[in-house]
Amino acid sequence: MSDTSPAVHLVSHPLVQHKLTLMRQKDRSTNSFRRxxxxxxxxxxxxVTRDMPTQLIDIETPLEAMKSPVIDGKKTVFVSIMRAGAGFLDGMLNVVPGARIGHIGLYRDPKTLVAVEYYFxxxxxxxxxxxxxxDPMLATGNSAVAAVDRLKETRPRSIRFVCLLAAPEGLKNMQAAHPDVPIYTAAIDRELNDHGYIVPGLGDAGDRLFGTK
Incomplete structure (x- = not known):
């Protein structure tokens, strides 16, 4: 993993990049895309959880008693930006099964591209x-900024943002609004097109995930 700026972490692991390449392919099936x-x-x-705090607990191995570190998964909250954020949840929960889950429902106004909240x-x-x-896609950044704005009202101990793809415009928008929130992404693509889609991108993550287009 390398840093492109103090708050942006590019997850460059070969397995991540390989799977992302497969997801970008336009003829990839819904089932394969979801998997x-x-x-x-x-x-x-x-x-994302590399520096998650741990605490020592007393356990017994087959040979002796010892103190060993554990994470408190219950203190972690995965916040899914509906609807495509749901595609991220299962994998994250496989790693931190004790995490709590929050939901933020946002849709992007097709004319203004402004994020409108409908569930929290x-x-x-x-x-x-x-x-x-x-949220798989950090495009304009409007939804991400609105989600973090709303989330900050609950005063969590810390906030991190995880996406699959980011556009330079979205990164700039997000960092200007929330410079204290680190961003983790598997790729930073070239730009946004006139419709606010990331290019080259992978299309609409929600539609491809749920087979709605």
């Missing part, structure tokens, strides 16, 4: 929890 997204999210979870549900006591926001 690959789950696999990539599991691999990215290792990077978080676990209680967010001030004790570390939030990891999940």
């Amino acid at each position: 690959l997204l789950g696999e990539i999210s599991m691999l990215m979870a290792y990077e 549900k978080m676990p209680q006591d967010m001030h004790e929890r570390d939030a990891i926001v999940l």
